[in-house]
Amino acid sequence: MRQFRDPRTGRLITQLTDRGNNVHLYFTENSFDLSRPEIIFRSDRASKHERAPHENPHYNLFRLNYHTGEITQLTDEDHPVGSVTKTPDGELIAYLTAGKVKLLDTRTGRISVLYEDEGGYNLYSPSISPNRRYVGFARNERVRAVNTNVNYGGFKESFYQIKDGRITLARTDGSGYFDAYCDTHWLGHFQFSPDDPTLAMFCHEGPWNLVTQRIWLLDLVARRVRPIFRQDEQDSVGHEFWTRDGLIFFDNRGPGHDGTITSEGTQAVVKEPAPSEFRPYVGFVDRDGRLVRRVEMPYYCNHYHANPSNTLLVGDDAECLVLIDISTEQASLEVLCQHGTSWHTQASHCHPTWSWDGKRILYASDQGGRVNLYLLEL
Numbered sequence: 145m146r147q148f149r150d151p152r153t154g155r156l157i158t159q160l161t162d163r164g165n166n167v168h169l170y171f172t173e174n175s176f177d178l179s180r181p182e183i184i185f186r187s188d189r190a191s192k193h194e195r196a197p198h199e200n201p202h203y204n205l206f207r208l209n210y211h212t213g214e215i216t217q218l219t220d221e222d223h224p225v226g227s228v229t230k231t232p233d234g235e236l237i238a239y240l241t242a243g244k245v246k247l248l249d250t251r252t253g254r255i256s257v258l259y260e261d262e263g264g265y266n267l268y269s270p271s272i273s274p275n276r277r278y279v280g281f282a283r284n285e286r287v288r289a290v291n292t293n294v295n296y297g298g299f300k301e302s303f304y305q306i307k308d309g310r311i312t313l314a315r316t317d318g319s320g321y322f323d324a325y326c327d328t329h330w331l332g333h334f335q336f337s338p339d340d341p342t343l344a345m346f347c348h349e350g351p352w353n354l355v356t357q358r359i360w361l362l363d364l365v366a367r368r369v370r371p372i373f374r375q376d377e378q379d380s381v382g383h384e385f386w387t388r389d390g391l392i393f394f395d396n397r398g399p400g401h402d403g404t405i406t407s408e409g410t411q412a413v414v415k416e417p418a419p420s421e422f423r424p425y426v427g428f429v430d431r432d433g434r435l436v437r438r439v440e441m442p443y444y445c446n447h448y449h450a451n452p453s454n455t456l457l458v459g460d461d462a463e464c465l466v467l468i469d470i471s472t473e474q475a476s477l478e479v480l481c482q483h484g485t486s487w488h489t490q491a492s493h494c495h496p497t498w499s500w501d502g503k504r505i506l507y508a509s510d511q512g513g514r515v516n517l518y519l520l521e522l
Contacts, residue, residue, distance in 0.1 A: 153479055161516045165510075165516075166186070167185060170228075183207070184218075184237060197489045197515050198294045204217060221241050227239065245314055247316055279314045294488060300354070303355070313364070327348075333345070333349070348360070352403035354413075358375065370433065381395065381397075383395045388452045396424060405446050407488040423442070446487075449497045451502040452498070454470070456470065456502075462487075505520045
C-alpha cells in the first residue's frame with residue numbers, strides 16, 4: 145500500500161493494490177466487512193498472466209486488510225470469477241464463474257455449486273437474501289449480440305435482442321433452484337431487500353433512454369411484480385440500489401441520456417442529446433412505489449452511492465470523485481479527489497461505495513494501465 149495527497153484537493157488517499165487488476169464489488173453490493181477492517185475483491189494477481197482490463201483477466205477472489213495490507217486468496221477457479229456478492233459480515237460469498245453460481249463459506253473454506261447453466265443463458269447480478277437461505281440472480285438468453293465490455297459494446301443490441309429474462313433463486317443448502325419470475329426483457333441489477341427476504345428489486349436493462357420502465361419490485365411469495373417509480377416520457381432512470389433503511393435510490397437524467405460514459409467522455413448510444421429543460425435529479429422511493437424524496441441536481445455523476453443516513457452521496461463525474469450533501473433542500477457539491485480512470489471497461493469504472501460506518505469510500509481506477517483500488521477516509 146502507499147499513501148499520497150490528491151494534487152487537486154490535498155486529501156490523503158491510500159492506494160490498496162499495486163499489481164495486476166483489482167476490482168471491488170459492484171456499487172449495488174458492498175466490499176467492506178461489517179465488523180473487520182477488510183474488503184473482498186477480485187484480482188488476477190495469481191494468474192501468472194499480464195493482461196489489460198479489456199483482455200479478460202483471470203480473476204479470483206481475495207480478502208484485504210486495509211490496516212495491515214495483508215491479502216489472502218480465497219478461491220482458485222479454473223475460469224475467471226465474474227459478479228460477486230456477500231453477506232455484510234463476509235461469512236458467505238456468492239459468485240459467478242463459467243456458467244455456475246457458487247457459494248463460499250469463508251468460515252470453513254467450503255465451496256458449493258448452487259446452479260449450473262446448460263449453455264442457454266448468461267448469468268448476472270447475484271444477491272444473497274437477508275435470511276441467507278437463497279442466492280438470487282438474473283439470467284438472460286444467449287443472443288448473437290456480443291457485449292465486449294469495452295465502451296458498452298453490444299449494449300443497445302442486447303437490449304433489442306434479448307426476449308427471455310428470468311429471476312432465479314438457488315437454495316444456499318444446495319437443495320435446488322427455481323425460476324421466481326420470467327419476463328420478455330433483458331434483466332439485471334437483481335437485489336434482495338436488505339431486511340425482507342420476500343422482496344427483491346430488478347431492472348429492465350439497456351440504454352436508459354430506450355427503457356420505458358426501469359425499476360421493478362418482485363414479491364417472491366406472490367410471484368408478482370410492480371413498477372417502482374412509474375416513468376413518464378421524459379424520464380431516463382437507472383443506477384438503482386437499496387439504501388440501508390430500505391428505500392430505493394435512483395438517478396433520473398431526463399431525455400437523451402443513455403446512462404453510459406465511454407473512454408472518450410461521451411455516451412455510448414446517444415451521440416447528440418436533444419436540448420431539454422429537464423433538470424436531473426435523484427430520488428428515494430419506498431417499497432410501495434411512493435417518491436418520498438426528490439433532490440434536484442444541477443449536474444449529474446455516472447454513479448452515486450448513499451451513506452448510511454442518506455445525508456451524503458459520493459459520485460464519480462468524468463474526472464473527479466465528489467461529495468454531495470443532500471441533508472438540506474439544496475444539494476451542495478465538494479470535490480474529493482481526481483480519480484484518473486479511463487472508463488474503458490466496467491472494471492475500470494470508479495463505482496465509489498461507502499463503508500458500513502460511513503467513514504470510508506472505496507473506489508477503482510485504471511490510471512497507469514491496470515485497475516487498482518483506492519481508499520479515502522473522511
